[in-house]
Amino acid sequence: MPHGRQWGGVGGKRAEAPSPVGQQLLGLGFFVGVGSRDGKEYYAAAATSPGRSCCRAYFSSELVRSFPTLPSPVHACAQQREMPQITSPVPACAVLLLLLLVLGSAEAATTASRSSAARHRRRYDSIFSFGDSFADTGNNPAVFAWYGVSDPNTRPPYGSTFFGRPTGRNCDGRLVLDFPAESLGLPLVPPFLARKRNGDRESSAFRHGPNFAPEHAVDADGDDSVFPLNVSLSMQLQWFESLKTSLCATLKECLELFGCSLFFVVEIGINDYDSFLLDTGGSVQQVKALVPDVISTISMAIERLIKHGATSLVVSGTLSAGCIPPILALFAGADTASYDPRTGCLKELNELFVHHNTLLQESLAKIRDNHPDVELAYADFFSPVMAMVESPGKYGFDEDVLDACCGGLGSYDDSSRVIACGDPGAVTCENPSARLFWDGSGHLTEAANQYIADEWLSSICPVRLCLFD
Known part of the structure; x- marks a missing residue:
């Protein structure tokens, strides 16, 4: 050395x-x-x-x-x-x-x-989070309730591993986002829409930051009439801007608040690509043409946050969606050559998300060049999931690593037997911590989320230790 x-x-x-x-x-x-x-x-x-x-x-x-x-x-x-x-x-x-x-x-x-008289010190005072169901801490159930729609993740066994009850998270316990919050000594990030529904004062409810991520978030700006099933990243930013005035009254206050805040943009893009495949029946090559536009929208969102005063941001790529149960079910009739013989994942789908992550990292590099005073980190979602798929035993997972713990009664390729987790008749595996995927929608177990969070925390180095009274 x-x-x-x-x-x-x-x-x-x-x-x-x-x-x-x-x-x-x-x-x-x-x-x-x-x-x-x-x-x-x-x-x-x-x-x-x-x-x-x-x-x-x-x-x-x-x-x-x-x-x-x-x-x-x-x-x-x-x-x-x-x-x-x-x-x-x-x-x-x-x-x-x-x-x-x-x-x-x-x-x-x-x-x-x-120590009793000393002020408590943290790297950051608050966390602001954007994303989709991999980061949603409870927005989706609140939105669905407005429309009288039942959300399965408000029913057991969601939340059973850590919280002992459903919290609106698409998981048996904590999400990837929850672990950095705990590591920084901050409360778990509350869902923005749930707090608004409860009528809480925003200035106090979101003192340590809100989570704007809903379950079905998409990157592209589309028809808001499909809300709550598709919420664009742009809409999440509108929610953030509507909240801003209740958190800080002056430019100086906002710069101080956001300068001591950590901003997460977690896994945006997968719903855009999946929706295209499901709605149009298009090919993976046709979906690939959408990637530059998706990356552009993410980049513009980051620039917008920086303009508001964000100085520390973590942006994650997409996970290896060619391995998740709903994608495998969608392409259950694919020929043998379409699958990676080592993992059982769909090769072309994973290549699509590698392409997305490559373009995203290139875009983040350009943003760093334009804003040298801003800390902008890329969080790898793809590699940790692939590591767990390729070597499940190393992480304490069962060998049938592509099967979901909750909901489905069989393997991913038996779509006629799939029951949504939380619905009547759904079956839950005996040990969720021995599974990579929690439900048939491709959400991860708390055990998997913790491994990913550990990887993020080991490679993302927060550089600002803000004071907190």
Whole structure:
């Protein structure tokens, strides 16, 4: 592992030789900056690893903290060619986070007597989430109730693993989004529409951010008359903008609020492609022509959030939909050559979503270039799911990994026997944690969501530690 390099002090002043803590960071291969503020010594550590975004953080001997605006010596972090490339199998960001946690724990031990009077500190004050059913924490049941439509996920066994009751999540427990919230010490993100239906005051109900994702979200702007079955990303942004005025009254307040918030855009696009295949009976190649428009809409949404003041965003790709039960059922009559012999997944469908994810990452790179002060991370949804499909035993899953835990009475290719999870006659597997897919709609179990969230958290390094009273 190459050694790091010492920067000058804060504000460009030459720093004194670092203390043992600074030497530790240098030895691990990080760039280290040393400086002082209000009479206290601070260190800035930063690194990149191959294929990873730049990771940087501030900490002192008394507290762990990161600043929205980094001193000029640290700005070299933006030019990754100037950063040490850490070749250790452990991601640089993960090492830095671990080091910060260790240092923070050591500092906490020396200041335990003052902990009751100390302010609680978090990286972010709130989470704002957009997406579809993979991120919906309860919007869909609220919308369906307005129209007098029953939603199966409001009935057991949804929510049984973690919450002990249905919560409106399409899962036996927590979603991918719930784990970052827990990791950051924040409440689970409440559904925007459910709170509005209950008449709660928005300023208090969404103090830590709302979730705008509904179950049937699509990317493309279409006919809103099909609401609530199809809700565009643009409509979710309209909900966000309608809420904004109740959260912050001035530009300064909004910039402060959104600057200390983490924005998630989770898995947008799969419903557009699935709907096209179902409604038109078109080919995968015809669907592929839609991808640039879908990516463009996602990109415009990100630009719109940045314009509102978002400075930390996580955007996920799509999962390997060629493996999910409803897609496999839709193409149950496909010839043998259409399937990957190693996994049983549909090759051409997975190639479509690889194409989507590739174009999305290229678009995110352009947005980063246009907004160098914005932290914009890509979260890989595809690879973790494929890893679980290819090696189910490694993750504690049953070998019939493509079968859903709840609803269907047989394998995915027996469509005549499929019963929706939550409906009368639905059967639930004995151990949901041993399954990848929760229901016949392709939603994941809590166990799978946790594996994906762990992968995201290990590769996405939050760089801003905002204060929270």
